[in-house]
Amino acid sequence: DAGVTQSPTHLIKTRGQQVTLRCSPISGHKSVSWYQQVLGQGPQFIFQYYEKEERGRGNFPDRFSARQFPNYSSELNVNALLLGDSALYLCASSFSQGYAEAFFGQGTRLTVV
Amino acid sequence: AQSVSQHNHHVILSEAASLELGCNYSYGGTVNLFWYVQYPGQHLQLLLKYFSGDPLVKGIKGFEAEFIKSKFSFNLRKPSVQWSDTAEYFCAVSGGSNYKLTFGKGTLLTVNP
Numbered sequence: 001d002a003g004v005t006q007s008p009t010h011l012i013k014t015r016g017q018q019v020t021l022r023c024s025p026i027s028g029h030k031s032v033s034w035y036q037q038v039l040g041q042g043p044q045f046i047f048q049y050y051e052k053e054e055r056g057r058g059n060f061p062d063r064f065s066a067r068q069f070p071n072y073s074s075e076l077n078v079n080a081l082l083l084g085d086s087a088l089y090l091c092a093s094s095f096s097q098g099y100a101e102a103f104f105g106q107g108t109r110l111t112v113v
Numbered sequence: 114a115q116s117v118s119q120h121n122h123h124v125i126l127s128e129a130a131s132l133e134l135g136c137n138y139s140y141g142g143t144v145n146l147f148w149y150v151q152y153p154g155q156h157l158q159l160l161l162k163y164f165s166g167d168p169l170v171k172g173i174k175g176f177e178a179e180f181i182k183s184k185f186s187f188n189l190r191k192p193s194v195q196w197s198d199t200a201e202y203f204c205a206v207s208g209g210s211n212y213k214l215t216f217g218k219g220t221l222l223t224v225n226p
Contacts, residue, residue, distance in 0.1 A: 003156075033214075040218070042203050042219050043216050050212075056212030098207065099214055100162065100164065107156065
């Protein structure tokens with residue numbers, strides 16, 4: 001039984017570039033949430049999508065955007081990358097909007113140089 | 114706004130010692146509380162959760178936590194730790210708008226054999 005799949009695992013980008021991160025939820029799960037985990041800190045909420053609609057947005061600039069597709073997979077886009085965007089980006093998948101049975105992926109490690 | 118405070122940044126114990134990790138939260142309404150663990154190189158995993166009912170919650174791998182509403186606390190305990198418990202532990206809360214989890218900064222637990 002496949003868990004939450006995130007791609008790519010690692011990537012390196014240059015300041016000013018744009019990046020797209022992908023998340024495939026567990027089969028049957030309709031909610032995908034995105035978190036940013038900076039080294040030494042707990043994950044910070046970026047977005048939640050449920051049934052293909054944005055249900056919540058964290059305190060992140062407009063350079064961050066996301067969407068959810070009809071098959072419930074999701075993409076997180078970050079434009080005009082800054083050094084401070086270097087972090088582990090986590091995706092969480094759940095059947096409903098809450099976190100009672102949420103599962104996290106292994107994350108995408110983004111390094112901005 | 115909801116917030117979570119974890120008292121200890123790094124805890125070092127010997128095997129068989131007892132563990133208690135502190136967690137306090139700030140939120141004015143009904144909360145759902147979680148403890149997650151992140152083993153080195155692995156994804157976030159749910160240890161236990163509290164939604165309602167018995168304030169003493171038992172989770173996986175012998176962990177338990179007690180919800181004390183009057184103290185806004187949800188401390189994690191284990192009577193006897195093992196070397197394999199070495200990991201980072203995160204306390205998290207979701208409130209009425211349950212689309213997001215708010216995490217604490219995490220506690221790194223090192224268990225020496």
